[in-house]
Each structure stands twice: as C-alpha cells, then as structure tokens.
Amino acid sequence: MARSGFELPKRAMAIFAHPDDAEFGCSATVALFAEMGVHMIYCLLTSGNKGTHDLEMPPDKLAQIREEEQRTAGAVLGVKDFVFLRHDDGELEVSMAMRGEVSKAIRDCKPDLVFTQDPWRPYQIHPDHRVAGWSAMDGVIAARDHLFFPEQLRDGLTHHRVPRVLLFGTAEPNIWFDVSRTMEKKIEALRAHVSQIRNPGIYDRMRAWAAMTGRAWGIDSAEGFRYLELG
Numbered sequence: 651m652a653r654s655g656f657e658l659p660k661r662a663m664a665i666f667a668h669p670d671d672a673e674f675g676c677s678a679t680v681a682l683f684a685e686m687g688v689h690m691i692y693c694l695l696t697s698g699n700k701g702t703h704d705l706e707m708p709p710d711k712l713a714q715i716r717e718e719e720q721r722t723a724g725a726v727l728g729v730k731d732f733v734f735l736r737h738d739d740g741e742l743e744v745s746m747a748m749r750g751e752v753s754k755a756i757r758d759c760k761p762d763l764v765f766t767q768d769p770w771r772p773y774q775i776h777p778d779h780r781v782a783g784w785s786a787m788d789g790v791i792a793a794r795d796h797l798f799f800p801e802q803l804r805d806g807l808t809h810h811r812v813p814r815v816l817l818f819g820t821a822e823p824n825i826w827f828d829v830s831r832t833m834e835k836k837i838e839a840l841r842a843h844v845s846q847i848r849n850p851g852i853y854d855r856m857r858a859w860a861a862m863t864g865r866a867w868g869i870d871s872a873e874g875f876r877y878l879e880l881g
C-alpha cells in the first residue's frame with residue numbers, strides 16, 4: 651500500500667524516546683504530512699540528557715541543547731507543537747505513571763494518528779526505544795476511556811480516541827510513503843542535531859536506505875511503517 655488512498659489525519663503526534671529518534675525514523679513522512687496540512691506534534695519522553703561523550707558536559711545543559719536542536723529540526727519539518735516529558739535518558743521504564751503521562755499528552759493534544767517506535771521489533775536492544783513504543787501504545791489505549799486516569803479529566807479535559815498508529819523503526823512494514831519530495835527536509839532536520847551527528851556519512855546512508863525502500867515501489871525515496879487500525 652503506498653500513499654495514494656491513505657486518509658490523512660488532521661492532527662498527528664509522534665511519541666518517542668530521544669531527540670533525533672523521529673528524525674531518523676519517520677521525519678520525511680512527518681514533513682510530507684505537514685506539507686499536506688496535518689498539524690504535527692512531537693512528544694519526547696526524554697531530552698537525551700546522557701547522549702554525549704563529552705566528559706565536561708552536565709546533563710541539564712545537554713538536555714537544553716538537545717531540546718533546542720529538536721525544536722530546530724521540528725521547525726524544518728513543519729512540526730507545530732512540542733511536549734517534553736523530561737525523563738532521564740537511558741532510565742525509561744514501562745510503568746503506570748509513564749502510561750498516565752502519555753495518556754495526558756494525548757488527551758491534551760488530541761491527535762487522530764500516533765507515530766511511535768515499534769515495540770515489537772525483534773532484537774531492539776535500546777531499552778528506551780522499547781519503553782517509548784510500549785508507553786505510546788498503552789497511552790493510546792488509556793487515553794480513550796474515561797475511567798482510565800479519571801483524575802486527568804477533572805478540569806474539563808476529555809478522553810480521546812486515537813484510531814490509527816504508524817510504527818517506525820519496524821522490521822515488518824505494511825505501508826510505505828513516497829517521501830521523494832521531503833527527503834532533503836529529513837536530511838536538513840538530522841543536521842540540526844549538531845551535538846549527536848559526528849559522521850557526516852550518515853546523510854548518504856539515510857538517502858540510500860530511503861532509495862532502497864522505495865525501489866520495490868518504483869519511487870525514488872520511501873519510508874516504511876507498520877500501520878495499525880485500532881478497533
């Protein structure tokens with residue numbers, strides 16, 4: 651299934667572990683959606699406050715730098731809003747508290763589609779990436795029923811159903827988007843993560859990956875996802 655025939659959401663939220671995860675995993679599609687009028691929101695579970703080899707860099711300063719980098723990258727892509735949950739990098743755990751925070755972000759922002767990291771991907775070794783995917787999925791389910799986290803609904807906030815999910819970083823894609831026209835926005839957004847990108851060869855690797863993904867469909871560049879329609 652390619653992009654044709656896919657009904658665009660009005661609002662979409664990408665939920666992920668670290669600044670730059672979405673740029674690597676789904677940003678050409680994020681840019682495509684934004685260009686087509688989708689209100690894009692980013693929700694980050696951490697601000698990447700341990701992602702450095704610099705022995706002099708304090709974690710709080712690093713988090714500030716990386717949030718700025720994320721805002722710059724998001725601006726390139728057309729992301730309108732950012733939610734920073736500011737948990738510690740590398741220490742995410744699947745918990746009711748985390749599920750509640752994600753549920754709250756979904757109820758606040760009311761996306762009708764969620765992008766997140768595929769928690770079912772085999773051999774996903776980064777614990778934060780697993781937790782982000784599980785928490786996003788569990789948060790989607792919690793957000794839709796009023797008796798889940800009812801304390802969130804006391805001040806006029808309403809429960810919210812997200813009917814569709816796109817999982818990125820997946821081993822089993824079942825939908826592909828033609829991102830030929832936004833691929834260079836993805837590269838520019840990746841470049842915004844100055845504190846993280848040491849090897850400029852990564853840009854050509856990302857172009858080559860998108861080209862390889864698109865080849866089966868006869869398109870120049872593609873991003874693939876596991877697409878879920880929730881009942």
Ligand SMILES: [Zn+2]
Binds near residue numbers: 671776
């Ligand atoms: Zn990451």
